[in-house]
Amino acid sequence: MEIPPEVLELWDKYGVEESVRKHCITVAKIAMRIAEKIRQRGYPVDLEAVLKGALLHDIGRAITHDPFKHFIESARILRKEGVDERIVRIAERHFSAGLSAEEAERLGLEPKDYTPLTLEEKIVSFADNLAMSDRIGRFEDFMRRLDEIDRRNPKLSWLTEKTRERARKLREEIENLSGLKF
Numbered sequence: 001m002e003i004p005p006e007v008l009e010l011w012d013k014y015g016v017e018e019s020v021r022k023h024c025i026t027v028a029k030i031a032m033r034i035a036e037k038i039r040q041r042g043y044p045v046d047l048e049a050v051l052k053g054a055l056l057h058d059i060g061r062a063i064t065h066d067p068f069k070h071f072i073e074s075a076r077i078l079r080k081e082g083v084d085e086r087i088v089r090i091a092e093r094h095f096s097a098g099l100s101a102e103e104a105e106r107l108g109l110e111p112k113d114y115t116p117l118t119l120e121e122k123i124v125s126f127a128d129n130l131a132m133s134d135r136i137g138r139f140e141d142f143m144r145r146l147d148e149i150d151r152r153n154p155k156l157s158w159l160t161e162k163t164r165e166r167a168r169k170l171r172e173e174i175e176n177l178s179g180l181k182f
């Protein structure tokens with residue numbers, strides 16, 4: 001996959017580690033496959049935003065790997081760098097299958113809605129759920145990861161429950177639009 005030079009520049013500037021780059025490339029591959037399919041079926045999808053958004057969604061991991069903070073860092077970095085807001089929001093709204101303002105507040109974050117809304121935001125968020133570090137997993141693998149989180153941290157079940165529901169809805173929507181099966 002060809003990495004746009006402006007993406008490489010940002011990766012280098014923030015010292016994004018190799019494993020994160022590999023993961024982002026996997027997410028980009030999955031996301032582009034979905035996006036191209038959806039476009040073929042006549043829906044308007046901004047392929048450039050999907051590609052750059054997928055490649056940059058985890059840039060905040062250069063600052064923190066905290067699952068509840070890194071996407072906020074990604075958005076902060078990308079905004080500071082003057083990246084197109086369509087791409088910033090892909091990063092800002094990629095966490096799991098989204099996060100409501102209420103849930104963000106309960107997690108101690110700024111009460112802001114982190115739900116993926118545009119098609120491009122939904123595609124990258126969904127592709128990220130399917131990416132197992134640097135390979136393509138099945139949707140059920142993602143659901144099993146949620147079960148694992150429940151076992152390790154039962155206190156988060158209020159969130160994993162909502163996430164399961166949202167992730168299924170997102171899968172249904174992406175499958176209907178793309179004609180692909182996950």
Ligand SMILES: [Fe+2]
Nearest residue numbers: 057058071094
């Ligand atoms: Fe992420």
